[in-house]
Amino acid sequence: MPELSKRTATFTDSVIRRMTRISLQYGAVNLSQGFPDFEPPREILDRLAEVTREDFHQYSITWGAQNFREALAEKQSRLMGRTIDPNSEIVVTCGSTEAMMAAMMTVVNPGDKVIVFSPFYENYGADAILSGAEPIYVPLNPPEFDFDRDTLEKAFMQHPKALILCNPSNPCGKVFAYEELKFIAELAEKYDVFVITDEVYEHIVYEPNKHVYFSSLQNMLERTISCSSLSKTYSITGWRLGYIIAPPHIIDAAKKVHDFLTVGAAAPLQESAVVGLKFGDEYYRELQEKYTAKRDLFLKGLDDLKIAHTTPQGAYYILLDISEFGFESDLEFCEVLARDVGVGAVPGSSFFREPVNDLIRLHFAKKDETLNNALNRLADLRKKIIPRK
């Protein structure tokens, strides 16, 4: 038999998605893969019901249905502080997963270096391998998850092609401060580097933190490839609706990559989501309040159980300290946690370049009753998991 490609041997399947399967297997409350168990907005679902009987069953324009791009351009122009052209500055993709991969394939040649902050969302590792890029990892140092400016500049001195910026960050919950972004922007300009952003948690930010779109920083528009999606904002992770926003010369190339990767995002779902894109500011305020309440509920529950954890400034993930259990493998800990305690989590090692085995990631994008159920189960954590040391 001929051999399979070498590239497939260099990364594993997604541990995040694997933990969802393990959670299902053990009937665990699944706080591993980050997706909500509450309903998307009613208006979007009502529109979906209508759309099934309308004429949206064939391909949309490959880079996105016209009315979807127009509604998206209007919303993001408001937020990003500039006028975005729906025809030349947007590609609609199958989730931000495709957006990030297409962005990488658009700017990176095999052998090019790409700066990635660690911890990082696990897809970026595979994105780098599949596009032939070589990551340069720059640590975000706990507990604040700040970065050392000299270390970052040294990474830039290696002449990378791009920097990947996940802001607000998955898994550490960091919201990059304006001053930090400005420093990154100065380096990007000085060393002539693209910045590919993953801003899927743009609307999930906790006071007093504020999300700053990287493309809105001085001189950054021309070198920023902004990726995001509707998944988290409208609680429709299964719809796979994402997008890239960038200047026309970048979008022209990204359109070609996207066209041959997937042809297009699902037409009926784009049509149904347009009503969501037209929501007023109130919707985003309420979303933020809802997630703030969930964060507070979950953090208080963990505090009551005396489980040490990070406090996110944005996104909906928490890293828990499991060092007291003395497991050598955090993956094994997560399997035992799902099986014996009934809570699904992701091993921290899936996100860090540095060797770690004492952190696990939980998320709180769940109904309050689900979170309370998980907390009740976690109350037995120390009874059900015997320390290994």
Ligand code: GLN
């Ligand atoms: N972003 C989510 C997470 O980190 C899930 C993403 C996915 O599985 N596509 O859990």
